[in-house]
Amino acid sequence: MTRKLILLIGLIIVVAIFLKFGRSIYMPVINKIKGNQTVETRIDDIQVDVWDRLENNLNLAGYKMDYPKEVILAAFKEEQILQVYSKDYNGVKLIKEYSFTAFSGELGPKLKEGDKQIPEGIYEVEYLNPNSSFYLSIKVSYPNEFDKSKTELPNFADMGGDIFIHGKSATIGCIPIGDQAIEEVFVLTQKAINNKVKVIISPRDFRTNPEYPNITSIEWEKELYELIEKEIKTLPNNGYNP
Structure with missing residues (x-):
C-alpha cells in the first residue's frame, strides 16, 4: 500500500x-x-418566557435563581407522557411533565428503519436542533450499544435513526410535545447539556404498572425492561404533575 x-x-x-x-x-x-438560528440565539429568544412559565415549578424543586445543571428526561409510551426531572445533591425531583401531542407505533422497541416505532431504552441527548422542521428538537442517541447488540440486521444504518423529541403534533417514531412544551424542555436540556442529559424511554411507567409487555417479535424484552425499570426506580414516585 x-x-x-x-x-x-x-x-x-x-x-x-x-x-x-x-x-x-x-x-x-x-x-x-x-x-x-444557533442554539444560543434561540435560547436568547425564548428563555425569558420559559423562565416565567417554569419559575414556580423550578422553585418547588429548589431552584430559585437558575436552572438545574443536571436533568433527566423520562418518556412513557403507554401513558404518552414526558417527564423532566432535576438531579442534584438533594436528590431527583420532578420539574414538569408534558403530554405527547401525537403517537406512532405500539409498545415494544424500535427494530428497523421505517417501522414507526418509538425506541425503548436508556439514551442520551446527542444535540439540540434550533432549526427543526418541527420548530425545535432534541436528538436522542438511538441506536445505543444495547440496541446494536440485539439487532439481526446486517448494517446498523438499517436500524433507523433521527429520533427526536420535538414540537408540533406529528410523528413517525419521534416524541412530539407541542411548541410551548418543547421550548421549555429545550431550555432545560441546554442548561444541563454539559453534564450529559439521560433520556429514558419506557413502554410504560413501571412504578405504577410493573408488568412487562409481552413483545412477540423479540426474545430479549425481559432483559431490556429490567434495565429500563432499574433506571425508572431511581426517579421519585410522586405522581403526575399536569
Missing part, C-alpha cells in the same frame, strides 16, 4: 469521525453562514 493511499484512507477516517461526532463544532458555523 502506497504512502499516498494510506494518507487518503486516514483522512477519510478522520473526516468521517468529525462528521459524526463534531456536529456541535461545525453546525453553528453552517447555521451562521445560512442565516439560521
